[in-house]
Amino acid sequence: MASQSTIGIIGAMDVEVALLKKQMQKCGEVHTTAFSGMEFIEGVIGQTSVVVVKCGVGMVNAATCTQILIDRFGVGAVLNTGIAGSLDAAIEIGDVVVATDAVNHIMDVSNLGYAVGQTPGADTLAFPMDEKLSCAVVDAAAKIGVTTHRGRVASGDRFVCSDSEKQRITKAFDAKCCEMEGAAIANVCHLANTPCAIVRAISDKADGSSSVDYPTFEVQAAHHCAELVIHAISSLA
Template structure:
């Protein structure tokens, strides 16, 4: 396995490059790729920047230039359902581009000439991520997150969800918008801006991928409030510990 780890923002990968053994840096296509060992797993870490095109370019480069065999995207997302709260963790079963609409030529959400609306995440990688996330909540969460940050964001008993993630080149911060997506996309657990593009590239290149997100907001009018604070103080800790546990359990399989 050579694992490609993608995030959109530098804060979402905080600590991972520092944890690498013997890392070296390569710059390609205006992105910095860090290559090394993460907990004895051959890995490449990179920031894609925000949006579907940026994520697709980064994913393609990881596979074609760096020989990555598996892709993991980690970061934050807005809640796709009222029952999913800030601090919860979502793992993708499948991903859809919620802003793809070439109707009436093709059905809404269908990527033209693929016949597909939903691109699957790899089941086995997703299951390993779920195991790592549960282990994080059970063993690391209480010490990893500062009590002041837990209080500020109301983090009491975070839960884990697996389901549909919707991506689009929009920061969703409108209650009517998210309600409309809920109605059109049953099983929606989160909205974000990159995952479905990664899933499409991985599907076309036959590379297993997984997407895990920490819920940072409720995708409503308050979505931007303290966003970067949450990413730095909460989501970065989630990502670091979950990726660590994912790598540690993967190396023994």
């Protein structure tokens, strides 16, 4: 069982957590426990206790994973690492977005008077990030020469690959990037009063060129983001 000082680290795909697992094995023994078809790997990065897990793609998988980290492992914070599509022309492939908050861009109950993205009953439209954890990532990025951008992350169960969809999300939410898990993780953390940070490396421009860019840059961007997370986690001890 992890402690309140433990950080849970979630990636959606193998490529997003592979480097983290290797780093944990270098730092000492690891222990793996399976819940809900997911492998939760306990160990350390630097001198920080972590639980690393591949949640699988999508909002339901991400939310389930986050709740398990909080309930069964008692983590004190959750960090989501992975790749995303850029929604801002100033953010290039290989750059990193460190979230200020996260929204569910698929949620739409506006016909009942709610703002687009607002979940009925929720006390906020955008789920906030933990500033201390987020700043640790930004500081680590500056030390290793990674270009970072702060801003909103938009999430939903849809791979954004058209300019029209990109424009819809940008107009409605003024988000910096889009992906498929972050807002679900942030939502669960918000409800559980657990600090959260989202770190996303840009793998494509989310503008219709994904079929070319995504296979080419997926592994590179995921590795890039995981490397940054390792530096940030190591600096927290």
